Amino acid sequence: MNAKLQWLRNKMSSLDMQGLIINNPINIRYLTNIDAEGILLLTRKENIYITDSRYIEQVHSTVTLFDEIIVYDAHDVSKDDYENFFMFCENVGFEEHYISYAKYKEYIRKFKINNFVETEYIIEKQRMIKDEEELKNLEKACEITDNCFKYILSYIKPGMTEKQIANEIEEYYKTRTDGLAFETIVLSGENTSKPHGIPSNRKIQKKDIITIDMGCKVNGYCSDMTRTFFVGSVPEEIKPVYDLVLKNQIQTNEQYKDGANTRLLTKMVENDFKLYGYDLIHSLGHGVGMEIHEAPYVSYQSDTQLKENMVVTNEPGIYIPGKFGVRIEDTVQITKFGCISLTKSEKNYIII
Amino acid sequence: MNAKLQWLRNKMSSLDMQGLIINNPINIRYLTNIDAEGILLLTRKENIYITDSRYIEQVHSTVTLFDEIIVYDAHDVSKDDYENFFMFCENVGFEEHYISYAKYKEYIRKFKINNFVETEYIIEKQRMIKDEEELKNLEKACEITDNCFKYILSYIKPGMTEKQIANEIEEYYKTRTDGLAFETIVLSGENTSKPHGIPSNRKIQKKDIITIDMGCKVNGYCSDMTRTFFVGSVPEEIKPVYDLVLKNQIQTNEQYKDGANTRLLTKMVENDFKLYGYDLIHSLGHGVGMEIHEAPYVSYQSDTQLKENMVVTNEPGIYIPGKFGVRIEDTVQITKFGCISLTKSEKNYIII
Numbered sequence: 001m002n003a004k005l006q007w008l009r010n011k012m013s014s015l016d017m018q019g020l021i022i023n024n025p026i027n028i029r030y031l032t033n034i035d036a037e038g039i040l041l042l043t044r045k046e047n048i049y050i051t052d053s054r055y056i057e058q059v060h061s062t063v064t065l066f067d068e069i070i071v072y073d074a075h076d077v078s079k080d081d082y083e084n085f086f087m088f089c090e091n092v093g094f095e096e097h098y099i100s101y102a103k104y105k106e107y108i109r110k111f112k113i114n115n116f117v118e119t120e121y122i123i124e125k126q127r128m129i130k131d132e133e134e135l136k137n138l139e140k141a142c143e144i145t146d147n148c149f150k151y152i153l154s155y156i157k158p159g160m161t162e163k164q165i166a167n168e169i170e171e172y173y174k175t176r177t178d179g180l181a182f183e184t185i186v187l188s189g190e191n192t193s194k195p196h197g198i199p200s201n202r203k204i205q206k207k208d209i210i211t212i213d214m215g216c217k218v219n220g221y222c223s224d225m226t227r228t229f230f231v232g233s234v235p236e237e238i239k240p241v242y243d244l245v246l247k248n249q250i251q252t253n254e255q256y257k258d259g260a261n262t263r264l265l266t267k268m269v270e271n272d273f274k275l276y277g278y279d280l281i282h283s284l285g286h287g288v289g290m291e292i293h294e295a296p297y298v299s300y301q302s303d304t305q306l307k308e309n310m311v312v313t314n315e316p317g318i319y320i321p322g323k324f325g326v327r328i329e330d331t332v333q334i335t336k337f338g339c340i341s342l343t344k345s346e347k348n349y350i351i352i
Numbered sequence: 353m354n355a356k357l358q359w360l361r362n363k364m365s366s367l368d369m370q371g372l373i374i375n376n377p378i379n380i381r382y383l384t385n386i387d388a389e390g391i392l393l394l395t396r397k398e399n400i401y402i403t404d405s406r407y408i409e410q411v412h413s414t415v416t417l418f419d420e421i422i423v424y425d426a427h428d429v430s431k432d433d434y435e436n437f438f439m440f441c442e443n444v445g446f447e448e449h450y451i452s453y454a455k456y457k458e459y460i461r462k463f464k465i466n467n468f469v470e471t472e473y474i475i476e477k478q479r480m481i482k483d484e485e486e487l488k489n490l491e492k493a494c495e496i497t498d499n500c501f502k503y504i505l506s507y508i509k510p511g512m513t514e515k516q517i518a519n520e521i522e523e524y525y526k527t528r529t530d531g532l533a534f535e536t537i538v539l540s541g542e543n544t545s546k547p548h549g550i551p552s553n554r555k556i557q558k559k560d561i562i563t564i565d566m567g568c569k570v571n572g573y574c575s576d577m578t579r580t581f582f583v584g585s586v587p588e589e590i591k592p593v594y595d596l597v598l599k600n601q602i603q604t605n606e607q608y609k610d611g612a613n614t615r616l617l618t619k620m621v622e623n624d625f626k627l628y629g630y631d632l633i634h635s636l637g638h639g640v641g642m643e644i645h646e647a648p649y650v651s652y653q654s655d656t657q658l659k660e661n662m663v664v665t666n667e668p669g670i671y672i673p674g675k676f677g678v679r680i681e682d683t684v685q686i687t688k689f690g691c692i693s694l695t696k697s698e699k700n701y702i703i704i
Contacts, residue, residue: 053633054548057673096454101446102470104453118454167526174519196406281405321409 001068004031004126005047011122012042018089019043020119021107024098026290027123029220032069034062040069043085050074083112093119121295128287128295130309134221135333138288138311141177141216141223142331142342148172148214149227149345153352158206158231162186162199165212173216181215181222181292192228192325195282195317207232209324215292215331222292224313225343226329229350241278241318242326246347248272248316249328252284256332256339258308262298269316270300278318285313288331310334311342353420356383356478357399363474364394370441371395372471373459376450378642379475381572384421386414392421395437402426435464445471473647480639480647482661486573487685490640490663493529493568493575494683494694500524500566501579501697505704510558510583514538514551517564525568533567533574533644544580544677547634547669559584561676567644567683574644576665577695578681581702593630593670594678598699600624600668601680604636608684608691610660614650621668622652630670637665640683662686663694 001009008031012020022028022040028049029035036059038051047069051059056073063069086092094107096118108116130138148169155168166186173180186199192211204210213226228242248269255265266284273280285298288311296304298312306312312334317327328347332339353361360383364372374380374392380401381387388411390403399421403411408425415421438444446459448470460468482490500521507520518538525532538551544563556562565578580594600621607617618636625632637650640663648656650664658664664686669679680699684691 053631057546058549094453096457097452099453100449101451101453101456102448167523194406194409197410279405 001047002032002066005042005067005069007126008123009042011126012093015091015093015119015122017091017093017117017119019086019092019113021092021094021099021111022123023095023103024123027095027098027127030123030127030290032063032067034059034069035220038074041085044088046070048072048085050077082110086111086113089114091115091117093117093122095119095123097121124295127289128310129307130289130311130333134289135309135311137219137221138223138331138333139342141181141218141221142225142344144173144176144216144218145214145223145225146343146345148216149212149225152212153229153350156204156210156231156352158204158208160204161201162188162191162204163201165204166199169212169214177216177218178220179217181217181224185211185213185226187211187325190322190324193319193321193323195319195325195327204231207235209235209238209326211325211327213327213329220290222288222290223343224288224292224315224329224331225345226315226317226327227345227347227350228326228328229352231352233351234349238324238326240276241320241324242349244273244276244278245316245318245326245328249314249330249347252314252316253330253332253339253341256306256312256314256334258306258334258336260306261303262296262306263300263303265298266300273316273318280316281319282317283315285315287312306334308334308336353399354384354418357394357419357421359478360475361394363478364445367443367445367471367474369443369445369469369471371438371444371465373444373446373451373463374475375447375455376475379447379479382475382479382642384415384419386411386421387572390426393437396440398422400424400437402429434462438463438465441466443467443469445469445474447471447475449473476647479641480662481659482641482663482685486641487661487663489571489573490575490683490685491694493533493570493573494577494696496525496528496568496570497566497575497577498695498697500568501564501577504564505581505702508556508562508583508704510556510560512556513553514540514543514556515553517556518551521564521566529568529570530572531569533569533576537563537565537578539563539677542674542676545671545673545675547671547677547679556583559587561587561590561678563677563679565679565681572642574640574642575695576640576644576681576683577697578667578669578679579697579699579702580678580680581704583704585703586701590676590678592628593672593676594701596625596628596630597668597670597678597680601666601682601699604666604668605682605684605691605693608658608664608666608686610658610686610688612658612686613655614648614658615652615655617650618652625668625670632668633671634669635667637667639664658686660686660688 020042036055208231215224283299287294315329319325372394388407393400560583567576635651639646667681671677
């Protein structure tokens with residue numbers, strides 16, 4: 001059996017769980033490489049993937065004998081089959097954060113489950129720690145993002161629209177990767193004050209501030225980087241804000257390491273911003289992997305510890321409504337004694 | 353109050369529901385035009401939207417006084433506020449197909465809800481019937497899709513890859529619409545046997561079969577069209593399959609009207625395919641609106657009636673594993689006595 005399924009079966013044993021239903025397609029892809037619509041059942045003895053006729057061919061071409069996964073077309077699974085899958089299972093786990101309340105009720109009926117137990121993100125927690133192959137994909141995605149940013153700095157000229165720049169980034173990624181990790185954010189002028197704004201038809205001015213938040217996917221793994229930069233020169237009123245954001249981004253990088261507490265890390269930035277009259281209005285960071293936002297979350301709400309080989313963002317930002325915003329973000333890998341920035345683009349004032 | 357919220361409040365009254373929590377962002381956008389992350393609460397007297405600081409500015413610029421929506425930053429909502437929202441409500445509705453089991457448990461605690469009741473897709477059911485403005489957007493999205501298809505027929509040349517063609521379609525849409533309604537499917541040769549295949553680097557041959565499934569979004573509303581066509585000539589072995597699919601697509605169009613039963617419609621196509629030794633391995637159609645797949649579903653599992661001003665696809669297909677596949681799909685509007693095809697591209701043999 002493949003190593004990830006084997007790990008999960010050991011975990012189930014330790015939790016006294018004889019069966020498990022997995023619905024989250026990202027978790028299924030993580031465990032099996034299957035990228036389709038369907039559900040994965042871990043019964044006492046078998047790993048079963050139930051899909052429909054649209055995906056059967058594709059799924060068969062993905063799984064190997066080594067995976068030990070039996071693939072069914074939902075059309076061929078009878079009412080009795082469903083009732084038999086977990087027949088001798090006392091406890092069957094389910095993804096309580098993923099399946100809907102309606103699905104929960106349906107499964108209890110359909111699978112005749114004795115004791116349906118919450119699994120508290122067991123797979124997501126395992127996904128936080130990246131193995132060698134995952135790290136290679138993340139590094140590659142970040143490297144291409146650095147290259148793309150370098151290219152886009154040379155591409156941008158006053159008169160171009162935010163949308164046009166976002167399209168050019170998408171084109172760059174498309175020819176080199178599996179595509180975007182998320183919709184590219186390109187904002188300019190007063191639009192930069194919206195942390196999650198959408199690229200508009202606003203044209204780049206001769207003296208302008210621009211924020212780009214960008215990332216791509218390589219073999220299913222994401223990158224995430226933001227830079228705020230300037231056309232012509234850095235306006236005096238922006239300099240102190242930029243410096244404050246950068247200072248905190250660098251300090252956070254210095255604090256990111258195995259054992260660091262996510263709430264404390266966030267609190268430190270928040271406090272420093274408050275000293276100067278600003279707020280940290282979003283998280284300081286988030287895990288990056290098969291999803292662009294995944295555990296662990298680095299925020300005030302999240303009280304957890306960073307661990308070796310987690311990959312997270314470090315992205316402080318300050319936004320002044322109607323005026324401008326500054327965010328600087330890297331994707332970094334946590335190590336025993338520090339961290340390695342996987343995105344490596346310039347962070348001091350960038351002027352084009 | 354805006355008409356859609358007013359409709360929903362009337363519906364709630366008739367269901368003896370004093371409060372309602374809406375989580376599905378598409379339903380929220382349908383009711384309020386808000387396109388952000390947050391939840392919509394309909395309490396006894398107020399419409400409340402709770403979002404976070406990332407979206408506050410954008411939400412404020414969307415809602416009008418006429419909507420009568422109070423917008424909160426989640427940061428400013430206290431534990432007491434949550435407990436007070438539904439204080440005098442006997443029954444509070446929730447979207448049981450949308451919220452997770454974990455969220456369901458959390459809400460009961462957080463909102464101190466007496467009786468949390470399932471709403472059985474009330475908003476989705478209303479969304480099935482399109483109003484005049486929605487129809488205008490759907491027509492526009494379909495018209496641009498026809499134009500794009502015409503353009504792409506002139507663009508395709510042997511030697512181009514499936515991916516390259518998909519990119520060109522995306523580019524076309526990007527400059528004219530809000531973007532793709534779904535990832536464009538471009539398949540050629542034996543790849544056409546996978547109904548939901550992903551464009552690959554396979555190059556178009558001099559004698560080839562090509563299937564393109566494409567759609568865009570206009571003001572949030574989708575289009576969906578598929579054509580299977582040929583390079584050079586139509587191979588003799590494919591002709592009978594193409595003719596059979598086309599015959600059934602035309603017959604279905606003739607049957608699509610107010611009152612028609614979705615299961616019977618599907619059964620008719622299925623039976624005709626079986627006569628010739630083929631299967632209908634996917635649905636015959638699905639609703640199209642703010643989502644590319646939405647209610648009503650036209651399939652064997654769905655026993656419902658088409659109604660005036662529903663917009664659905666009509667997409668029979670036959671797939672022969674390892675050899676080829678044929679699908680012909682239009683987006684059509686149901687009327688009292690028939691239907692109007694919103695996508696109007698040629699359906700007889702297309703040879704490029």
